[in-house]
Amino acid sequence: MTLILPTRSEPLTVDAALRDRAAKVIPGGMYGHMKVSSATMPPSYPQYYARGAGSHLWDVDGNEYIDFMCGFGPQILGYANAEVDAAASAQQALGEAFTGPTAQIVELAELMTETVAHADWAMFAKNGTDATAMSVVIARAATGRSKLLKASAAYHGANPWFTPGGAGVTPEDRANIVEFTYNDLASLEAAAATVDGDVAAIIVPPFKHDAFADQELATQEFASGVRALADRIGAALILDEVRTGLRLDQAGAWESFGVRPDLTAFSKAIANGYALAAVTGTGALAEAASSVYVTGSFWYSGASMAASRRTITLLQEIDGIGIMETHGTALREGLAAQATSYGFELFQTGPVQMPIIRFADDAELKTAFAFTDATVRRGVLLHPWHNMFLSAAHTSADIEAALVATDEAFAEIKRLGL
């Protein structure tokens, strides 16, 4: 593993040419969470990538990076994992998108009910948004109620119910949402009281992983309190593990609290990059789950399910979460020591395998942008305002090399007087 600093091409000419072409045929040049613009990301960030292998990515200009975004989560065993790809390819070779499902759907549902503690059943879809929306619809079908309690600023998907954007969203899309403050039981109780008797579900992420903010782990009191309230008012507790699934605890993110949800939404990492989402639920909700009409043309395809089965078992076999914790801890400790030595106050929050960074007195993200810009030019993809993701493919050598780059980046922003 060598850093690619010496060979980083400047400017990124292939990338720039693709951006020019995209500007003509894609609204705004790109859309969604992968849009790189001067407003949202440091100038050195590439927009387009050509290849990935393990924890490394190559942009379209041939520059190599250690990637701490992992595709915003999906890569948990690394890009192009040979075992996962072999499982998917073997199924793919048999054909895809049949007139009915394959045995893979049964095998995967069985595996998920074995590995996810609360799960008596599983259903599958394609987007994380499918899984969160499906969970809400199932809770409404089960309770005959409408209201959904969610933490303010928490992201649960990109449909009009949930999207952080306002364009094209009607008041009716949000009419059944009531917000509370994460880790604040009193605010949750107050939110529930405003719609007493009509709460279908409480949806929460396992920890507060809002963008542009320090992450906040759930407290035992909050997790237990959410569960107790849901039970008391007869609402379903939906744990949104789209972002956290397989990274915190394969049995469920709140297992260490002894708290189990009624429904869990999964996506992102569950098939190591293949498009898949899942909802798992308790037996009490099985009838409601079978009563809702949810479907999609590609929801029964076998290759992503074969990929998911191997992803789940391989992570177990290698203790993938342990690996991510080890390397995440080394990265966090290394960054902390460097920040201190260069005189920066750096806040690192969230689980070590899903870290976010924030500099003190940096409301406009000037320091964060300069720092991550400097690491990206040194072959290390860090994010200035979104939580990052480690994978089990990251190695000690990756962390060491990344810390060389971050040390230089701290020195650079120090020189800039930031």
Next chain:
Amino acid sequence: MTLILPTRSEPLTVDAALRDRAAKVIPGGMYGHMKVSSATMPPSYPQYYARGAGSHLWDVDGNEYIDFMCGFGPQILGYANAEVDAAASAQQALGEAFTGPTAQIVELAELMTETVAHADWAMFAKNGTDATAMSVVIARAATGRSKLLKASAAYHGANPWFTPGGAGVTPEDRANIVEFTYNDLASLEAAAATVDGDVAAIIVPPFKHDAFADQELATQEFASGVRALADRIGAALILDEVRTGLRLDQAGAWESFGVRPDLTAFSKAIANGYALAAVTGTGALAEAASSVYVTGSFWYSGASMAASRRTITLLQEIDGIGIMETHGTALREGLAAQATSYGFELFQTGPVQMPIIRFADDAELKTAFAFTDATVRRGVLLHPWHNMFLSAAHTSADIEAALVATDEAFAEIKRLGL
């Protein structure tokens, strides 16, 4: 090509064993449009499939079928098309779900703006529902209005806005939908008048392809009238080509009418079975499209886009639509002659490449179930109440063989006194 009648295993023991296992871990044993149950499908229908190649499918018990469902649409070049799979695999081998898109998204957007007549831009997602919902949100963002006019009973996806099911759906989910009757301009005008000044969009399929009903091609008057009304009231015209895309006219289903939509929703066949959806739009809507927040973890993955590019160009090269029309016409004419000779009144409607069948005086579908049950046992997958799909992989030999099976099936239901 030989029919597999002599080797059809009865009962389907592997299929039955999978159903038993699924009943324990999947709500209701299966969900969505691929659920096979005694209530919805004839008893001989398999639930699980093992392999597909071209126009043929094999169930998990090893029985071979000529498949006229094509996975409910996605298969337009046939299962496991070598050229499409090669394009997808080459991209897949480079890794998937990167931290940004690949050049494939630009290439595909360019190809779609070249091949789809109204398209100045394209955006991509995973589900047909993503595409229809995104179109509506873009129209709302562009107009600042809320209401959506849709044809009653028309299917536009499975989210709470659109789903034909009612479980888990709130009144607010449907509050902005106003219905009209397909091919009835007066009813459309009346629907628009009830929400005068607040119509964001009119969404229509290119033809009326409701399940459980005769299909109805759009009239020139209706298509032109929808376009004129949308222009007059400043609403966007959304053509829902999720089901029809690439099967009727690669330039747009209403090109023969000289009618172009503002937005088109695509999915199903556009990547020959790989999970992909697209919205194309006019330049006037590009700014609105760039203002909405829509995204998904797998929306930028390159393999399905590589598959789509080859699907689109290969269909052009071989005149795929012409092939489907030829074989669809032969199937329709053959079935019509057989029905007459056996004394059945059989209604065959819809484009020949997307046919639906209905027997006269068969409101309870007793005859349709018996007929398709008999064809399935003879290795021909027909559907008793949903439109079917031909692909460019269907051959003259397929049609001949299918007509041998359907002739025997007519004879069988005649003997049953239906």
